[in-house]
Amino acid sequence: MADPQHTSHSTGLDRPVEINQDLFLGIAIAALGLALTFWIIPAQVNDNGSFGLPPSLAPRALAWLMVAMGAVLTVQNLKLHSTEPRRGLQRRDVIYLAASVLAVSISLLLMKWVGAWIGRPYAGFLVGAPIGLTLFTLLHTGAPTWVYLFNAIVAPAVIYAGFWWGLSLPLP
Amino acid sequence: MDLILSALADALSLTTFLSVAIGVLIGIVIGAIPGLNAPMAIAVAIPLTFTMAPLAAIGMLVGVMKGGGFGGAIGAILLNTPGEPHSAATTLDGHPLAKSGKPRKALQTALYSSVVGDSCSDLVLILLAPTLAIFALKAGPVELAAILIISLTLIASLSGRSLPKGIFAASLGAFLATVGVDPETASPRFTFGFIELFDGLPLAAVAIGVLAVPEIIMRLQEGKSYRRQKVEEVSTKHSDDRITFSEFRGLKKPIFRGAGIGTAIGALPGLGTTLAAFLSYAATKRFSKEPEKLGSGALEGIAATESANSAVSGANLIPLLTLGIPGNLTAALLVGAFLIHGVTPGPLIFERDAQLIYGLFAAMIMANLLVLIIGSFGLRVFALIVKVPPYVVYPIVLLLCVVGIYVSQGGFFAVWLMLGFAVLGYLMARLEISVVCFIIGLVLGPMIELSIRQSVVLLSRNPAAIFDHVFALVLVAATPVVAWILIRDRARLSDG
Incomplete structure (x- = not known):
């Protein structure tokens, strides 16, 4: 039985939003991490005047962790050919x-x-x-x-x- | 001793008593509604506690937690619809017994076993937590950082189907915990100019947003596919539809075994109630004289699962009160409630807020008794709750979520935030991203950041001092190994 997350034979409202949702989810998570690192964090956190560790350190570390997890999820789903049925987002x-x-x-x-x-x-x-x-x-x-x-x-x-x-x- | 007596007097005050009783009632009612469960009940109840005194507020939430545990069993037994994964174990024997014309007996067994299991784990908590807190006080920021990191890894490894998704959820939660004024430099982070965000994201809005609202939307989405299920009637017609004292006494082994398993599992972060319930069931089947009867309506099966899953709730407070680490979703929400009322969970709580904590211990015992009393007298009424159709319940609960957040936060800003997080929670649920990891990341995030910052400052002058923290080094080294072992065995251990 084909995995509904990896195929798109059905039509209409039941059709999955993407062919392989976890692959696109991985890419989206990595993109979110990159957007946070290079756009949101510099715009929203001011490191000037910090005397210990900069206030942006933890957000940056977490954003890079998101990039890493997004990349892992993407790579996992490039190779994955699951036969397990899942519902996913429709x-x-x-x-x-x-x-x-x-x-x-x-x-x-x-x-x-x-x-x-x-x-x-x-x-x-x-x-x-x-x-x-x-x-x-x-x-x-x-x-x-x-x-x-x-x-x-x-x-x-x-x-x-x-x-x-x-x-x-x-x-x- | 004076402190304990004062705490007892606080717990026995009319305000605290009524708060705990109302909490138990809310917990049983919400827990009994198919699709809703104890963590959701706590999330919905948090806004109601904003104007209360800390003991009454936290006592009420503990009452919700304990009541919700039993409430979940009602749907599982009468409808064969478990509200939470761990209640699935209760359906194995609970529903067959109810179908055979003994629903009251099944519910009474669940109630009594649940109360005994819960009381046992509460006693372990009361006896162990103050002693463990003394040891925990010896841990500095380096050790605390290591403990927090291994705990979050454990939780991320065990929740959901995918480790990357679990870690992403935890890191997203921890990232959102950085919203607000930075504690060291007082500079705002991610406030986008909104003064309402200077204190950080309101936990009640986030919790209700990601936990309760998506579940309500998904239940409403079932729409016309909803079919009224057959509910086993709880009547007084059958004289043998009651558990006798001798029958209950015969269940002492599965109950105490379940309580032991539940307490041991609950004391470790991340392992979860489902594992406790099924391990206890498996152990009871193994040691039973008539194992073939389990699965066909045996009282032993109900007693084993209910005592185990209730014992988890008390034991979960051991890491919470001694280290400030929430072991599961319910405990994470309780941490939020503690913080809202100006109490920081952790080893210092026994010094700073000793009277509150001993009062809380007394309130926990009181809550167990109230679950027993309210549950016994209201059994037939609570059994009717599972009959209320979803199109009546869920729209009203959704409005209560909106109203609760509006009232507690004093405006619409938090309600819009709740709606935003509801969208996030819905997408996370559909994409199988763990909401548990997200909430625990949100709660643990500030603690991890603070302890890591303190550790770096401590070690920056003398990096070789890291070798003075052998315990922390061992934990950091063990983290990937433990994670790997848990990932390998996740299918067996996961809460799903």
Whole structure:
């Protein structure tokens, strides 16, 4: 049986993102390490004035370790012809992840802005949470109608009340 | 003695008692939800502890840890769905017994064995940790650096399928631990101009981001493929569906054997709960008078696995409290909680925060009793939790993650960070990169950096002084050898 991580015979959403994911992962890890070493670390860490070891020493050592591990992973997968089936990352995973991030982002933005828009502080949660919970439930795709009502009305109300009166912590 | 009595009084205060009880309850409930487990429960509970006193906060998290251990067994027994790899061993006999009409008996055996195993390892911790800390105090930064490096190598070698991925995860975690103000020069590192990052990345946001949120997304992703599984009913109809005292007394050998195995394995960083559970099961099968019964609903099998995997949790605190080294994910999250409350785990903890630590020991014993009491009385209620469909539970848990981080960090910045780390955690899970190594790297990173910097400063004036640190030299030399042996045997030892 062919390893789905190393072949791409299937089509559509089940298709693996790359032909050999670990090979490309190795290259990506090595590239990350190099980007950290030559770009991010010099831009974000100031070694001037250090009296002992420079503050960039540990980040640099760890970035080089990433380069080394990326290289090892790449070399291992140049030679590897595994027959062991693995699931790996698929296109549908990437799409689903993007949809989930979008749902959480919409909820967060509503929580942040609605209170300011309508001029009532602490009201954002009352709009953002029901919409967020509806979107999260929608992501499941298999929930019956009553669950949407429960998650959109009962759950946010209980959470809001619990934090407001139970823990004396205002929500956004 | 006065110190111990004061610590006991702290532990028995109403606040601490209620915190531990709520922690146990949260742990059992979250542990019982299929797909969620004790480390996730701790990650979700950390934000709730921000405003608490240190003992109440850490006691609550210890309660979550202990409750989560038993909660995992509920899903394993009633649904045949282990929430964590180590619970897979419990399903071997737990589920067949539940299917044969004795789910209550299976759950009671798991509960009692779990409490006994946990209590045994807690006693070992209480007796050993202060003594070991005295020895650990003699270790300087050179020795500490060597111990930390070999511990991280052990953990990276044993976690996941690939060593390069394990080391990458640990180094990425350690790299991200350098975000914030450098402790020696006070110059900011990787803050990108955000003042919120000057104190470093908030552990609760990172932990919930990489641990809990990706799991929720993956569970929601199952979508319509979710089919309601048959749950074995816990009823009072069958009179023989209860474990009798004589039956439980007959289990003392597998329970104490499991507790011994779990304690020994838990005291070593990285070996993990799964190994303890399966080793204990294998040992019980070997010494059983009726080995053919194991796997078909034998009480011995449940007792052996549950006592072993619960014993790991107490023993894991031995390296944590004596050296500051977390042996597994749960311990790593506890280190984070200690640091949030201004307590640094390590040998000095017995000098600086002795009252807190002895109070914690008392809270651990109290948590075991509460697991027993709450677990016994709530057995039927907790059994219902596994029936709650995922489309109800996971959206609400996701919102609680957002709310918890917002409240604990006082703003949206940390919530966006959590979301970013959720993306990272999801990709890591799909690409089989160990999240355990990442979190432990994140927690150990600052300690390793500090001890290496101190060692280099110490040795820079006289490099030959390295030969005065024979123990450190032996450890450094042993690190690649141990790593090679573990990699060779990883398939057998790994937590998966």
